[in-house]
Amino acid sequence: MAERKPKIVGFCCERHGMDAAVLSARTGKQFDASVRLVQVPCTGRVDGMHLLKALEDGADAVFVLGCLEKNCYYDTGSIEGRKRVNYVKSMLEEAGVEKERVEMFNAASTNAWAFPDIVSKMVDVARKLGPIGGGEMQ
């Protein structure tokens, strides 16, 4: 099987999550991975179904990035998002799939270092675990 770059999907809230990503992009930071971001109104809108579908359709790792808890634009949205992530983690564990492939993060829009740090962590996870169906990764 040909080697390929890690595929990461990130669900970012349109407030702090996406702003942190945009701020990081302005620094010109590059990642040695394919990172696809999905903007959502709030991480409370993210459903377990979305996370599992991303893994089913080829993502090696999926993350959800929302506002800092207690500083969420929609008050409890990022708490809801974390609950969904934890539920999917439990389902993956039951299914015998590494639960580390799905993670929840929180960041403030002013944290320029947060987004690169999160992506690096997920790329490391994807490299360590490899593609779900087996095969090599760059």
Add this chain to the structure above:
Amino acid sequence: MIVAKRKPLGEIAEMVAPFKKVTVIGCRSCVAICLVGGEKEVKMLVSALKVKNKKLGRKQEFEALVVERQCEKEWIKEVEDKILGSDLVLSMACSLGAQTIGDMYPDHLCFPGLNTGIFGVPEEQGVWSEKCVGCGNCIIHTTGGICPISRCAKSMLNGPCGGSADRKCEVNLEVDCAWAAIYDRLKLQNRLELIEKIMPAKDWSTSHSGGRRVYVREDAKLTPHQKKGKGAVQ
């Protein structure tokens, strides 16, 4: 409503493993309300099974469907072609739904994806508690509207027992004593005299112990002629 829990994914994956084409059918009634067998849960289950298969390198075809009420033949009939076109149906409804499919298509396999649990009510979001066991002989008009059969660990008719302390049950200190709750409710209703009334042994002939129960409303039943005319699903 009927409250159920999803079987562990490992158990489900093992059940469906020998079959190439699996149709997963949910239900929009009770199990959707208790968040285990509605559209979202069916899709999540199918997705999780596909991810597991991807990990194992196993090829299987899944289809996710949801019907309005899986315990009614008319709704099942609407997805008949999907049932007949698959090697296995995994029912994400209560056992009633799974058995209805099984009875309608006895030569087709229908396995349960849920463990059917209790007749319960949602106490708060995400919490359901048992409040009825379907004994077939309701007495809650004498117990302040609280069922001692389902809510007392010993199903006592004349409680509380000696194990009740600080409003908790001796069986499990996390559980409230049903008879303490009955006392409070009767006191609130100014009907405390009822708690002193000795309740005779319950007639259990209406409960499950006599075997399968069938309830019939003769006036609602269709005659063979009417069934034919209405095209009723047999």
